[in-house]
Amino acid sequence: MLTAHRDPIAAIATAPGRGAVGIVRVSGRSAQPIIDAVCGRSLKPREATYLPFRATDGSPIDQGIAIHFPAPHSYTGEDVLELQAHGGPVVLQLLLARCLEAGAAMGLRVARPGEFTERAFLNDKIDLAQAEAIADLIDASTEAAARSAGRSLAGEFSREIHTLRDALIHLRMLVEATLDFPEEEIDFLRQSDAQGQLDRLQSALAGVMRRARQGALLREGIQVVIAGQPNAGKSSLLNALAGAELAIVTPIPGTTRDVVSQTIQVEGVPVHVIDTAGLRESEDVVERIGIERAWARIEAADAVLFLHDLTRAQETGYHEGDEALLRDLRSRVPEAVPVVQVWNKADAAASSTVHEGELRLSAKTGDGLNALRDRLLQIAGWQAAPEGVYIARERHLQALRRVDAHLMEAAAQLAGEVPALDLLAEELRLAQNALNEITGEFTADDLLGVIFSSFCIGK
Numbered sequence: 091m092l093t094a095h096r097d098p099i100a101a102i103a104t105a106p107g108r109g110a111v112g113i114v115r116v117s118g119r120s121a122q123p124i125i126d127a128v129c130g131r132s133l134k135p136r137e138a139t140y141l142p143f144r145a146t147d148g149s150p151i152d153q154g155i156a157i158h159f160p161a162p163h164s165y166t167g168e169d170v171l172e173l174q175a176h177g178g179p180v181v182l183q184l185l186l187a188r189c190l191e192a193g194a195a196m197g198l199r200v201a202r203p204g205e206f207t208e209r210a211f212l213n214d215k216i217d218l219a220q221a222e223a224i225a226d227l228i229d230a231s232t233e234a235a236a237r238s239a240g241r242s243l244a245g246e247f248s249r250e251i252h253t254l255r256d257a258l259i260h261l262r263m264l265v266e267a268t269l270d271f272p273e274e275e276i277d278f279l280r281q282s283d284a285q286g287q288l289d290r291l292q293s294a295l296a297g298v299m300r301r302a303r304q305g306a307l308l309r310e311g312i313q314v315v316i317a318g319q320p321n322a323g324k325s326s327l328l329n330a331l332a333g334a335e336l337a338i339v340t341p342i343p344g345t346t347r348d349v350v351s352q353t354i355q356v357e358g359v360p361v362h363v364i365d366t367a368g369l370r371e372s373e374d375v376v377e378r379i380g381i382e383r384a385w386a387r388i389e390a391a392d393a394v395l396f397l398h399d400l401t402r403a404q405e406t407g408y409h410e411g412d413e414a415l416l417r418d419l420r421s422r423v424p425e426a427v428p429v430v431q432v433w434n435k436a437d438a439a440a441s442s443t444v445h446e447g448e449l450r451l452s453a454k455t456g457d458g459l460n461a462l463r464d465r466l467l468q469i470a471g472w473q474a475a476p477e478g479v480y481i482a483r484e485r486h487l488q489a490l491r492r493v494d495a496h497l498m499e500a501a502a503q504l505a506g507e508v509p510a511l512d513l514l515a516e517e518l519r520l521a522q523n524a525l526n527e528i529t530g531e532f533t534a535d536d537l538l539g540v541i542f543s544s545f546c547i548g549k
């Protein structure tokens with residue numbers, strides 16, 4: 091479905107700033123006018139040619155490498171010209187401006203973010219899940235996330251979706267055929283093992299959902315907020331987890347005001363750790379703003395580490411104020427969000443046991459940090475070994491959950507005394523539509539706009 095009438099586009103494809111090499115690329119129906127003007131000679135298809143890039147007056151802007159990828163054998167599926175120049179911001183701007191000038195007659199314009207990749211999708215070079223994987227690969231914050239994005243880009247996720255879709259189509263054909271023979275419909279469905287097919291489809295879907303959830307976790311990570319009274323050692327804990335002196339630590343209660351956050355990785359899972367101001371009544375205007383910010387982060391957390399100072403713990407097990415604060419905190423976070431009680435400064439306290447589910451550690455010596463990391467992985471729901479996980483997005487999970495809901499409805503119909511075959515057929519059709527949304531065979535234009543506009547410029 092190569093649409094020949096999209097505007098030609100151009101952009102700097104490499105990151106802004108200085109670099110050894112920078113690339114300007116052009117994509118459109120024909121790159122020939124730009125090649126003629128800027129390169130001044132013909133280029134062999136898909137071959138690197140070293141030559142001067144020419145300004146309008148013929149003077150050289152730079153000496154670089156030009157590659158012509160004739161349509162449809164290119165990244166976008168259109169005619170693509172790549173100019174690989176020296177990677178200075180000014181020289182690349184000059185080169186881009188020169189291309190725009192040379193292409194003015196054919197309507198060459200600067201590409202929107204993600205527009206090259208959008209064309210690759212529209213020209214069937216990649217499907218939507220693969221296009222998203224390209225952005226996720228670029229944005230990956232851990233090695234495991236990058237590797238799983240690479241697997242999605244290679245089509246692993248899409249292939250699993252296609253396998254589900256093929257099984258679904260097979261079952262739909264069976265049901266639709268049965269609709270044409272109303273008398274024998276029930277027997278026919280029983281004999282052809284429609285039930286068995288649906289069962290297998292549901293369990294295959296459950297497997298894909300499990301892996302996609304892990305993939306979404308690698309992409310998004312979890313937000314973990316460290317909260318507690320002043321001086322409990324929250325900033326020390328952030329620093330210990332990050333392995334760097336990020337937040338200011340002093341013996342003065344009320345040291346932290348601004349939120350300080352750092353992404354660490356635990357077995358490849360990005361964990362966004364957020365240090366907050368100690369929670370207390372305060373007359374200090376600045377501190378109060380800090381405490382408000384702390385609450386805002388606590389209320390949006392995926393998990394809260396409630397830090398106690400073990401050296402101040404009293405016989406009750408809690409030090410003064412902690413119990414009331416904990417109740418307040420519990421009432422302000424959603425039920426599903428775990429609040430882990432962590433007893434810090436174990437190195438300076440007489441040994442004592444903590445309650446089931448609570449942790450005891452020392453931010454100072456690092457003792458107990460591994461148990462904390464394990465707990466964070468457990469809270470995140472991380473199970474799979476990173477190999478085999480493909481990156482996925484919340485959008486994919488939502489679509490998979492809809493597929494699941496339609497298959498459940500279908501199963502309920504099929505299990506009934508007298509299955510309503512038309513309803514069964516409809517649920518299966520809706521399930522297939524939801525699957526198609528993932529790979530983009532069935533996706534509204536405005537959603538595509540949202541997806542591609544979040545890409546970086548030149549991609």
Ligand SMILES: Nc1nc2c(c(=O)[nH]1)N(C=O)[C@@H](CNc1ccc(C(=O)N[C@@H](CCC(=O)O)C(=O)O)cc1)CN2
Binds near residue numbers: 162163164165215
């Ligand atoms: N220099 C450069 N490096 C790059 C890119 C690029 O555009 N330029 N990419 C992009 O951002 C990525 C690679 N993506 C690409 C995807 C397809 C084709 C391509 O020519 N496809 C043809 C031929 C395939 C083949 O020979 O097997 C095709 O699909 O028909 C090129 C790059 C990463 N590295």
Ligand SMILES: Nc1nc2c(ncn2[C@@H]2O[C@H](COP(=O)(O)OP(=O)(O)OP(=O)(O)O)[C@@H](O)[C@H]2O)c(=O)[nH]1
Binds near residue numbers: 320325341438
């Ligand atoms: N012995 C010992 N001291 C610690 C430990 N963790 C923190 N401290 C000390 O406790 C004091 C307070 O530490 P911070 O990390 O600044 O505490 P905080 O909870 O961030 O305090 P605010 O920012 O004021 O809310 C400092 O003097 C730290 O050196 C620990 O594990 N053991």
Ligand SMILES: [Mg+2]
Binds near residue numbers: 324339345365368
């Ligand atoms: Mg602090």
